[in-house]
Amino acid sequence: MDFDxxxxxxxxxxxxxxxxxxxxxQHDLEFITGIDSAxxxxxxxxxxxxxxxxxxxxxxxxKIHPKELLDVEFDVEKYGIDE
Numbered sequence: 001m002d003f004d005x006x007x008x009x010x011x012x013x014x015x016x017x018x019x020x021x022x023x024x025x026q027h028d029l030e031f032i033t034g035i036d037s038a039x040x041x042x043x044x045x046x047x048x049x050x051x052x053x054x055x056x057x058x059x060x061x062x063k064i065h066p067k068e069l070l071d072v073e074f075d076v077e078k079y080g081i082d083e
Contacts, residue, residue, distance in 0.1 A: 003079045009046030010072040016044040018062045018069075032061040 001020035016067070017027065026037040026044075033040075035057060050058075053082040 004049075005046060007047060007074065008074075010074060011050065011069055012044040012046040014072055015040075015058060015062070018064060019044075022062060024062070029058065029061045033057040057080055 011046075019026070027038045029035065029040050030037040035054065039048065043050055043054070055069055056066050059069055
């Protein structure tokens with residue numbers, strides 16, 4: 001059980017889902033945000049930590065509110081976190 005890794009993967013999947021729904025490529029996001037598409041791929045696969053600044057840049061490029069990136073199903077009981 002790796003809290004950080006699991007959360008990165010969930011948020012990364014969310015970025016990917018929204019990007020695909022918007023018919024955007026990783027290169028489209030690179031053009032809009034200035035974030036290298038290789039790094040976007042790492043974020044989407046949960047291989048790299050997102051900073052708040054990066055999350056906001058991606059949200060703007062995806063045309064969503066940043067809080068939508070955190071709209072994931074996360075089992076807090078799995079990690080012993082009280083709601």
